[in-house]
Amino acid sequence: MAERSRPSGLSNQMERTRSAIVAAARNLADTGAEITMPGVAAEARGSEATAYRYFPDLLSLLRAAVMTEDLVAVLRSATRGDDPVERIGQAAEILGRAVLRRQGAVRVVVASTIAKPSTSKDRPAHRFGLIEHALAPWADRCGPAQRADVEQLVRGLALVISAESLFALVDLCGLTPDDAIASLVTTARQMTAAAVAAIPARPATD
Numbered sequence: 072m073a074e075r076s077r078p079s080g081l082s083n084q085m086e087r088t089r090s091a092i093v094a095a096a097r098n099l100a101d102t103g104a105e106i107t108m109p110g111v112a113a114e115a116r117g118s119e120a121t122a123y124r125y126f127p128d129l130l131s132l133l134r135a136a137v138m139t140e141d142l143v144a145v146l147r148s149a150t151r152g153d154d155p156v157e158r159i160g161q162a163a164e165i166l167g168r169a170v171l172r173r174q175g176a177v178r179v180v181v182a183s184t185i186a187k188p189s190t191s192k193d194r195p196a197h198r199f200g201l202i203e204h205a206l207a208p209w210a211d212r213c214g215p216a217q218r219a220d221v222e223q224l225v226r227g228l229a230l231v232i233s234a235e236s237l238f239a240l241v242d243l244c245g246l247t248p249d250d251a252i253a254s255l256v257t258t259a260r261q262m263t264a265a266a267v268a269a270i271p272a273r274p275a276t277d
Contacts, residue, residue: 095111096136097136102175146204159232
């Protein structure tokens, strides 16, 4: 009986260890500080070697710990009305705050995907989900002939509403985090307002 129960007990212990590592990574990420595998192991009261047995690299650990937040749901609960300029401003604010809250972890993800582009597929496409949701009421009123223009706006906004842009404003331009977010919001709103003025859309119907 004891021999038969051992595999289940071992499995439970492994799951507890894995959960402790994930929780430690999430706790460290929530501080916004720099995050490393040795730091996560120490937070989990384990060894670095143990952490690597469960996760081959820091990116895979962060994917399990902090890269699952549904920012579109946050935007959905915050948006009122169909004005694309207002909605895109809210999207930029939400992404910026989310990046700053866990910037240590986000910097690791950004650096990893730049150094190894093949890992980009593992990076959550939060910005595109936010942008597409923000523009959806207006984009739905645009005719098929304007679809390419709408898609170009989405791509342009993806360069603005991004962790990379936020870090550039803070690190290279010397802006405070709040001023950097305000800059993202202003630029995203300006781009959207210009596109809305240039792209005809059908009137909204009840």
